[in-house]
Structures are given as C-alpha cells and as structure tokens.
Amino acid sequence: MSIERTYAEINERIKSGQAVVLTADEVVSLVEEKGVAQAAKEVDVVTTGTFGPMCSSGAFLNFGHPQPRMRMSKVWLNDVSAYAGVAAADAYIGATEPTEDDPLNKEYPGEFRYGGGHVIEDLVAGRKVKLRAQSYGTDCYPRRELETDISLDDINEAFLFNPRNAYQNYNCAVNVSDKTIYTYMGMLQSNLGNAHYSTSGQLSPLLKDPNFLTIGIGTRIFLGGGVGYVAWNGTQHFPAMLNASGVDLHPSGGTLSVVGDMKQMDARYIRGASMLGYGCSLSVGIGIPIPILNEEVMRWVSRSDKELYAPVMDYSDAYPNRTGELLGYASYADLKSGEITLQGKRVKTAPMSSNPMAVEIANTLKEWIKKGEFEVSQPAQLLPSAKDNIVAKALNTDK
C-alpha cells in the first residue's frame, strides 16, 4: 500500500526527533537509488532553498511616535524614499527604490550602489539608518520635520512583506543583438555572448512542489535567516505548464508573497543588490519544507536538474517588446554545467542566484526540523496551480 501521511503525524515525528529530513539535492539521489515508493516511505520532509535578487520585496516599519507627535507624510531612510501614505508612523520601504540623488542611468550603465534593499540589509545587520521625515502638521500631529538615527532595535515593528518572491522558474536570458545590454538579468553580451539563469533548479522551492500540493497560505518557511510565512500567492502568479513542442515539461510561473519578522533575520540572507544599468534590488534567502504526504509529492520533489527546464529568451527584443518568442529550452543540468548550445553556437552560462547559498539554506532548514525547532504547517488554503489556467493580463496603453 502506498504511504499517506498527515501534517500532524509528520509533526509528531519532528517533535520526537525521529523525522527523516533530506534536502532537495539529497532526495534526488535517494529516489534514483530506491525509487519513488520506497523513498516516500522513508522520508518525512524535504527541504528546498533559494537565494537571489528578488525584486518585489520590501518592509513595513513602525517608527514609534516622537514627541510632539508627527503624521509623517514623506519619509526617507538613508536618503531612500519610503512610502508613508500608510499611517502616521508607518512606512513601507521598497527594495528597488534608489537613493534620492542617484544619477540612475544618466551615466549609462548606472551603478545603483545604494537603494531600498540596502536599507533593509543595514537594518537587519543592526546598523544605524538615518530617518528623515516631513509633514504638513495637524492639530493632533503638530510636528513638521524630523531627522534622527534609528536601528532595528529602536523601532516597534519591522517585517519584511515581499509581494512577489521565489519565482517557480525563470527565463534564461540572452542577447541576440550586436551590442551589450544591461538588464535585471545582469550584463548580457552581444551575439549570444552569454546566458544568465536565475533559479536554483533542483533545490528551488516551487519547482519541487510544482502543483502546489503542499505550499499555501500559512506555510511556515525559512525567510532571511528567520522564520516566515507564505502570506498569499505572489503578484504575477501565473502557474502554467511549460510546453516544449507539444511536450509538457513541468509547471512554471508560480510566485509567493511572503512575510517575516526582520528582527529575527540574519543579514547573511538579506542583502542589498546593485544591478548594473538596471537598478537596485534585494537578494533574499528562502527555504521551504515540503512534507511528504504521499508518493505524488515525492515524485515531484525528486525531479532533478536534468528534468527541469528554463525557457531561453532574448532580452534585446523578445522580452522588452513582449513578442513572446522563445529561443528554446535549456535544462538546469546544462545551465549549471557552464555552457549550453543555442542556434548551433556554444554559449557560456552564469547564474544570478547562488547555488551554495541555496544549499546552505536547505541544510539549515533541515537542521532546524531535525532538532525539533521547526514544525511544518498545514496551509489554511492552497494556492492556485497550473490547472486553474490563470492568464496574465497585459496593460492596454491605447485607452
């Protein structure tokens, strides 16, 4: 009879220190050796990990009220503008917001050395950050200006709330034009000079639960070195089957919205990032445990880099102009080898997301679970999956 487990049963085993936990790397070799059915019997939880630049990240901060009180209308942290249209002493600092006087791309390609992602890293690292605020003044909030230094310990709440993280899969970006281009996928050399990809492949959380059988609202996760939760599906959550020449490969295109207390986090896993010629961002470390409820969950979680594919897209035309045209598909095994073949040409590859950090996160989460410190949570609601046929809307600019 095939194995079936409940979340409660898995948590009992975690609490008693008996849970068998493997990383998503390790489970690939176990299934190759023993098959899906046997591996499903032996393993309770598989841990995944990813670490890379994840735009659509940011943090809600509550600064506490000064004396006299102030209804902050405009807020800057280390001269990076934060959105203050939330409440008197609340603000949201977004990862991609550049420093106010940043030259941007005026001297192309711009360096974008400091932005919202760096502010978040500085706060998590315990460094002081300059808070500057302006207001128009009200009877109950008379103060109009403020400038002071804050640190994470000084303020009330600071939680990361990232509207779109942990992309299930991502394009492998190339450049077919005759000049170098600077993109959020890095510097792409002309005439297919290189190819950049950005998931951790067989370690990547949503590639290992591609049909959202276990990951949903309320799933407890590793977020930036602390414990966080899946809050909702991410924005642009368009899980759909990746189909190459009529062959279904695997689902692709899902995203997560995640939340977590910055005061628990570790700046090793939350890093400001600067993308030459593009902008600034935040590199985020995320690890998600996948409870092995049955053989089907195990079958998906054991998929290897050889069975997982990235669509290859030209970022000089097809991507910016939304033509939808693909140059083909590349397996993560090939991408990680350092070279793929495109249009008969050998193209060198480089990742944007860190494989060693992904491994480290999956291992850390594994240790937390083995020590009984981290239980798996049953989602309050599962997320839409490929079978829900969500179609991405394009913005109509003709109206």
Place this chain on the structure above:
Amino acid sequence: MSSKKIILRFTAATSDKPIIYNLVKDYDLMVNIIKAHINPEKEGTLVLELTGERYQEGINFLEEQNIKVQKLAEQVNYNQDRCTSCGTCTDACPTGALHLERPAMQVQFDSDKCIVCQMCVKVCPMKAMEVCF
C-alpha cells in the same frame, strides 16, 4: 619560468622615462603591458606581466628609479564575506580569474589570472570586488 604581475606607479618626474626599454634590454625580461594610464597630473600607472631570470634585478632597477612597485594580487580585493557566490561575474571575467568551482558552484578568485579589466567591479551585484587604483 613563471611570470609575475605587478603594478608600477610613477610620479610626474618619473612617468616619462623609457623604463620598458631598460627592462627588456638591460635585464632581458619579457614584458606584457596589461594596462597603462597617465592622469592629468602626469602621474602614471602601469600594469605589467614580467617574465625572466633577472626579474628581481629588474624590480631593483625600478625601485632605484623611484617607481613604486606593487604586487597586482594585493591591489585587487575579493571580499569573500560580501560575495554570495551567485556567479554572475564569472562570464563577465575574460580570463577565468573569477570562476565557479563545480559541483559546489562556489566562486573562486585566482589573482594570477586577473588583468584588472575591472568588469567584475561593475557587474558584481554585491560590490564584492574592489580594485585599488
């Protein structure tokens, strides 16, 4: 006979001397000029690869001319704590000085292969590479 990469720094008073000629003719050294720059103050920087039995004599000669000699490796700073081993730099690096060590995919920096093109300084999202020029 291994080659060594060095940086020479010239003052305005020394930057117009034909020192490459001396290194080749007087000390029988093979010279590969990697980079050369003179600023508006007439101070010069020269990155060289030197090969030859009389390497040390050549270096002594340079120092006698009041030319500051630095090892290249000491001027290119790979900040390991800042590096997350994303690997984005590895295909921008033209010589393979920055490369991924497989299968762990850890970024490694081999300063002997560096030609100070400074591409890594520009493309590294974590700003983990610094060059002191």
